[in-house]
Amino acid sequence: DAGVIQSPRHEVTEMGQEVTLRCKPISGHNSLFWYRQTMMRGLELLIYFNNNVPIDDSGMPEDRFSAKMPNASFSTLKIQPSEPRDSAVYFCASSIREDYGYTFGSGTRLTVV
């Protein structure tokens, strides 16, 4: 098993540009989670899906952020327009179910200049 796969590993973009982060969960995992890690706020849950359906998006900071899961093997997190304060490491994780152990991807380090 290749684990949870995220792309890109690093992204540098200019303020105002659209950014799309991608995640492929482990096959057979029914829950997918997007987290953001910053020095100030630590690890925060942005949104999670069960069986491709968004369950809780209360952590999405504002309307500039959106997430989709069109099928069981792919999810995207989009920021439009991006701002410097969005700079962080974004992690995707998957699990068999929402109350079980998570496997995290390697993360995407986003820098908005």
Added chain:
Amino acid sequence: GIQVEQSPPDLILQEGANSTLRCNFSDSVNNLQWFHQNPWGQLINLFYIPSGTKQNGRLSATTVATERYSLLYISSSQTTDSGVYFCAVSGGSNYKLTFGKGTLLTVNP
């Protein structure tokens, strides 16, 4: 929401020493996990342990759900154990996993 408090915030050990990390939480839990974030930023799941005791090599964990705490034991520490150890919990009908601030462990050779 559920509160998570980890202690100590920092810990420095000599290689070969043992340590205990603690996680206190404010409500009954339906999920509790321990993670290790290595110096390269990777988050590794160590244990899924909402109750009971588990062991994996030099690491073991115990969660006493009725008293709202969990402990992570590291025995015979190695330099590769360095990094941040996170406890994460969710509780009640809420499945949002909340992370503590972590314990920064440094193991010196």
